[in-house]
Amino acid sequence: MRATQMLIPTLxxxxxxxxVVSHQLLLRAGFIRKTASGIYTYLPFAQRVLKKIMQIVREEMDRQGGQEMLMPIIQPAEIWLESGRWHVYGPELFRLKDRHNRDFCLAPTHEEVITLVVRGEVKSYKQLPQLLYHITNKYRDERRPRFGLMRGREFIMKDLYSFDRDEEGLEISYRKMHEAYTNVFSRCGLQFRPVEADSGAIGGSTTHEFMVLAESGEAAILYCSVCDYAANVEKATTLPAAGLDPGIQPLDLQEASTPGKKSAEEVAAFFGIEPFHVIKTMLYKTDQEVVAALVRGDRDVNEIKLLNTLGALTLELADEATVQQATGTPAGYVGPVGLKNIRIVADPEVMALTNAVAGANKRDTHLINVNANRDFKPDLVEDIRMVRAGEPCPKCGAQLQEARGIEVGQIFKLGTKYSKVLGANFLDENGKEKPIVMGCYGIGVTRTMAAAIEQNHDQDGIIWPASIAPYHAVVIPVSPKDENQMKLAETLYQELNRAGVESVLDDRLERPGVKFKDADLIGYPLRIVVGNKAVEEGVVEIRRRRSGQTDLISLSEAVEKVREILPTL
Amino acid sequence: MRATQMLIPTLxxxxxxxxVVSHQLLLRAGFIRKTASGIYTYLPFAQRVLKKIMQIVREEMDRQGGQEMLMPIIQPAEIWLESGRWHVYGPELFRLKDRHNRDFCLAPTHEEVITLVVRGEVKSYKQLPQLLYHITNKYRDERRPRFGLMRGREFIMKDLYSFDRDEEGLEISYRKMHEAYTNVFSRCGLQFRPVEADSGAIGGSTTHEFMVLAESGEAAILYCSVCDYAANVEKATTLPAAGLDPGIQPLDLQEASTPGKKSAEEVAAFFGIEPFHVIKTMLYKTDQEVVAALVRGDRDVNEIKLLNTLGALTLELADEATVQQATGTPAGYVGPVGLKNIRIVADPEVMALTNAVAGANKRDTHLINVNANRDFKPDLVEDIRMVRAGEPCPKCGAQLQEARGIEVGQIFKLGTKYSKVLGANFLDENGKEKPIVMGCYGIGVTRTMAAAIEQNHDQDGIIWPASIAPYHAVVIPVSPKDENQMKLAETLYQELNRAGVESVLDDRLERPGVKFKDADLIGYPLRIVVGNKAVEEGVVEIRRRRSGQTDLISLSEAVEKVREILPTL
Structure with a gap:
């Protein structure tokens, strides 16, 4: 397209x-404009990128047997009442009434509708499996929309739902989607990792998040430098702890006065020992009880792991008053020995300590030579700690590395959660009625566009991977008023488009510097300058946005050269 | 795709x-399911049709220089207050509040957002024209949603907005869209007509509706059998009336007693004359006044034309009490002679009558030998009548024909209505600030799918035009358990898809009759049956859905034959 016929509102x-960078560059490069807080208009450049991402998504879903459909955005409250989510969803659900005063919502997700469609149409095992997906707007009334497209209130998502006879079928569907997602983000030209993630309070189910790696990512990831293990920090595990004190004999328990020493670091310094020799005792309040969580003094409690271990719905650190009431001791001096009426959850590393230090459940006092099983017996021993970079990979033992990521996709084994409550059953080979086993799989389309920018930019602007770039190349005549230059640029532009290279002809009557700046900001993978050299020597300059590599190529070979370079960008 | 892996919920x-037929067949053929009143889920077959229509729309918009973008569905009240439409729109506008109690609506149309985007980015004549469009869901809270996709509350539309410097520019953009729309509906394989339509109370602006011809259509159209003239009945005109009584001398006005004779037909019968010799006097009440509208006794008043002639906002037939109060006469005996304090609007045909009959403004009394200009002087003489089939075309004089149509698109010259109120101005060559001149152009995507069915179906089901069919062909093995048949069917199915013929392999273990019925209902343009003849003689049966023509073709030539037939369907 010709720049003079386009809306190119760069800033x-x-x-x-x-x-954040993606928000800044999407605004500056003229891709988006804000219509309301967390609600954006996608200008033509952005729409081209979104269409490319959606096309890649469609092809990979279809390749796995996915059938595209389209579900409503506005949904009646009845079906959300039926699933039980109408009252569970808080203020994040946009709710409205129609002219007859009936309740509706704007869908944040489509489990209800798809499960009811399948309930109505699928009766027999012969009709399973089904993989159904759609791409549409989703709504979430965020308290504080921010970071541009990263956390909007209106955004585009692809969601696929799988319907199988049993867990084995679900496993196959899940693997198909894992493969499809890997293909999608690879084809989008992104550096990413599928990471094991926590599946929340439902428990038991498997889930992976697909993370685009970027320093600005809100999520921390641990991944193995050798094998394919990767997990977000809430889920990451490591090899079982080895005993730190082999051959050392347990000594007698003693009380010691430790006035004012509360934290594991303070206590360790006081006794002149390493912090890992201290048992950190943290009190938490769940929806049902107060519990004590024990980790080594050099570790942190992973509250997600603890929540799942307890099977609780909510979990928060106990405040000073709760600690005092539950233990009769001020915070800082609580320990597992002699603790009454409180369940104790210990990390396995705590069990491997010999002659450790712990709070004495008495003000300004600690115990030394504390040994698990002899001095106290935990109710549960489970991995409840945060794993850190440098620890061994749970799969292969190599060192774990840390990275930051942006979640752009998630795949999730739902099981029978929705089919049971909504009555989506089928008859198996023996005529027995069973609930359909479901999975759900989402990709944030608008978020993927933003994540691509977070990962691919420099101080001059966006650096689009060629597969999702709004255009592949921009042809810039240095002097559009020079008829000869303009004629050559025009011809090259048309030849490129005929050859399938999506190109813009920047025919605006602006100084070359302005056009170069715009080209860098918008992030065309290739910039082709047609100047005097083109007229006099038949040579154009082809510059690669990412590397800055600039080649002088003869006009007659330019199209071929561009087609050669493009797949490598 | 294989039928066993698809959701094919035929009824x-x-x-x-x-x-209506389209609603029945969309449900029966498994294309849609109702999620709520006027809100539908589009199943995979429907989504394929919608994607094809949208692709055709995109290509034709892009061909005219249209730039695709995407605007929000949920929009803040502020911008609707700014345009003045927040209070004008009635209960058809879905309104909602966010968690901070701010007002929003679900967009029924996007003039506000696009005009504000352009206001923000376009400053100079150099940036004009712009053609910007998007395809997205629209919302209208109909009092009584009905007819399936014909009048839903959530539906898909393409809307393009043009921005020009002046009326000449708008005329060019308008013609481009007229051409694009003609191409879109031609490529969709539909019989349609662009018809002149009324532009409503704004007045002066040009608008065309694109009507898919179908007996079930809600709109009546008059079109010329010879030239390209076509208009909906509210807008249709004809050649100026010739005098009916050439050379006849006006006679003296006389009063006649006509007890109980009120309608033009009754009066004509009473006097033994043709109804066209009676002046029909209809009283209407507008938002400002009561007026008398005069048409010949054999004609009907066109209320849209009358409304526009008067420049009124509302218009309704005066009730008995209003007639009595305004004229002192019961309805049925009102006439133009001696009528006081009431404006008279006469159709030109009334002016051409000699010695006509009209009400005497006295109970049970009419006047004979009434002659316009001698006995009464209308305040306005304008075309205010309904034109009927059989009258001459206003362009060429040939006979007008009548048809019924479904509106699937409308193009409209907005002028400066929105740019003025929202302040979307530009600086012209002389640095003078002017409002941008706009046009808007809509296509109902989901409605086009329904209209295609209204026009293309028979008692067995849908007959898709090949260009928008969900698949081009279905391959049906008569006995899927017969390995030889199945192998041949499978090979043919794969060859067809490789050749670009989108095909379904109906490998379900159902009786052939069931599959044939489904094939007819779903409306594949071609049905290819692979039976014993294929195994024994290498011959398959290719049946064309529309004509029923069935050909026996050798397997080796089948793909070629299908590719040859398809473009003709």
Missing amino acids: REVPAEAE | REVPAEAE
Whole structure:
């Protein structure tokens, strides 16, 4: 397309409201404009990128046997009442009434509708499996929408739902989607990792998040430098702890005065020992009880793991008053020895300590030579700690590395959660009625566009991977008023488009510097400059946005050269 | 795709809730399911049709220089207050509040957002024209959603907005869209007509509706059998009336007693004359006044034309009490002679009558030998009547024909209505600020799918035009358990898809009759049956859905034959 016929509203200044790079560059490069808080208009460049991402998503879903459909955005409250989610969803659910005063919501997700469709149409095992998906707007009334497309209130998602006869079928569907997602993000030209993630309070189910690696990512990931293990920090595990004190004999338990020493670091320093020799005792309050969680003094409690271990719905650190009431001791001096009426959950590393230090459940006092099983017996021993970079990979023992990531997709084994409550059953080979086994699989389309920018940019602007770039190349005549230059640029532009290279002809009557700046900001993978050299020597300059590599190529070979370079960008 | 991996929920019964053919067949053929009143889920077959229509729309918009973008569905009240439409729109506008109690609506149309985007980015004549469009869900809270996709509350539309410097530019954009729309509906394989339509109270602006011709259509159209003139009945005109009584001398006005004779027909019969010799005097009440509208006794008043002639906002037939109060006469005896304090609007045909009959403004009394200009002077003489089939075309004089149509698109010259109120201005060559001149152009995507069915079906099901069919062909092995048949069917199915013929392999273990019925209901343009003849003689049966023509073709030539037939369907 010709730049003079396009809306190219680039900005020179960094907009004040934009906190993250993708938001800044999407605004500056003329891709989006804010219509309301967390609600954006996608201008033509953005729409081209979104269409490319959606096309890749469609092809990979279809390749796995996915059938595209389209479900409503506005949904009646009845079906959300039936699933039980109408009252569970808080203020994040946009609710409205129609002219007859009936309740509706704007869908944040489509489990209800799809499960009811399948309930109505699938009766027999012969009709299973089914993989059904759609791509549409989703709504979430965030308290504080921010980070541009990262946390909007209106956003585009692909969601696929799988319907199988049993867990084995679900496993096959899940693997198909794992493969499809891997293909999608690879084809989008992104550096990413599928990571094991926590499946929340439902428990038991498997889930992976697909993370685009970027320093600005809100999620921390641990991944193995050798094998394919990767997990987000809430889920990451490591090899079982070895005993730290082999051959050392347990000594007698003693009380010691430790006035004012509360934290594991303070206590360790006081006794002149390493912090890992201290048993950190943290009190938590769940929806049902107060519990004590024990980890080594150099570790942190992983609250997600603890929550899942307890099977609780909510979990929060106990406040000073709760600690005092539950233990009769001020916080800082609580320990597992002699603790009454409180369940104790210990990390396995705590069990491997010999002659450790712990709170004495008495003000300004600690116990030394504490030994698990002799001095106290935990109610549960489970991995409840945060794993850190440098620890061994649970699969292969190599060192775990840390990275930050942006979640762009998630695949999830739902099981029979929705089919049971909504009555989506089928008759098996023996005529027995069973609930359909479901999975759900989401990709944030608008978020993927933003994540691609977080990962691919420099100080001059966006660096699009060629597969999702709005255009592949921009052809810039240095002097559009020079008829000869313009004629050559025009011809090259048309030849490129005929050859399938999506190109823009920047025929605006602007200085070359302005066009170069715009080209860098918008992030065309290739910039082709047609100047005097083209007229005099038949040579154009082809510059690669990512590497900055610039080649002088003869006009007659330019199209071929571009087609050769493009797949490598 | 293989039928055993697809969701094909066909129904044998006509669903009770479906009043129109397209609604019935979309349900029966497994294309849609109702999620709520006027809100539908589009199953995979429907989504394929919608994607094809949208692709055709995109290509034709892009061909004219249209730039695709995407605007929000949920929009803040502020911008609707700014345009003045927040309070104008009645209960058809879905309104909601966010968690901070701010007002939003679900967009029925996007003039506000696009005009504000352009206001923000376009400053100079150099940036004009712009053609910007998007395809997205629209919302209208109909009092009584009905007719399936014909009048839903959530539906898909393409809307393009043009931005020009002046009326000449708008005329060019308008013509481009007229051409694009003609191409879209031609490529969709539909019989349609662009018809002149009324532009409503705004007045002066040009608008065309694109009507898919179908007996079930809600709109009546008059079109010329010779030239390209076509208009909906509210807008249709004809050649100026010739005098009916050439050379006849006006006679003296006389009063006649006509007890109980009120209608033009009764009066004509009473006097033994043709109804066209009676002046029909209809009293209407507008938002400002009571007026008398005069048409010949054999004609009907066109209330839209009358409304526009008067420049009124509302218009309704005066009730008995209003007639009595305004004229002092009971309805049925009102006439133009001696009528006081009431404006008279006469159709030109009335002016051409000599010695006509009209009400005397006295109970049970009419006047004979009434002659316009001698006995009364209308305040306005304008075309205010309904034109009927059989009258001459206003362009060429040939006979007008009548048809019924379904509106699937409308193009409209907005002018500066929105740019003025929202302040979307540009600086012209002389640095003078001017409002941008706009046009808007809509296509109902989901409605086009339904209209295609209204026009293309028979008692067995849908007959898709090949260009928008969900698949081009279905391959049916007569006995899927017969390995030889199945192998041949499978090979043919794969060869067809490789050749670009989108095909379904109906490998379900159902009787052939069931599959044939489904094939007819779903409406594949071609049905290819692989039976014993294929195994024994290498011959398959290719049947064309529309004509029923069935050919026996050798397996080796089948793919070629199908590719040859397809473009003709």
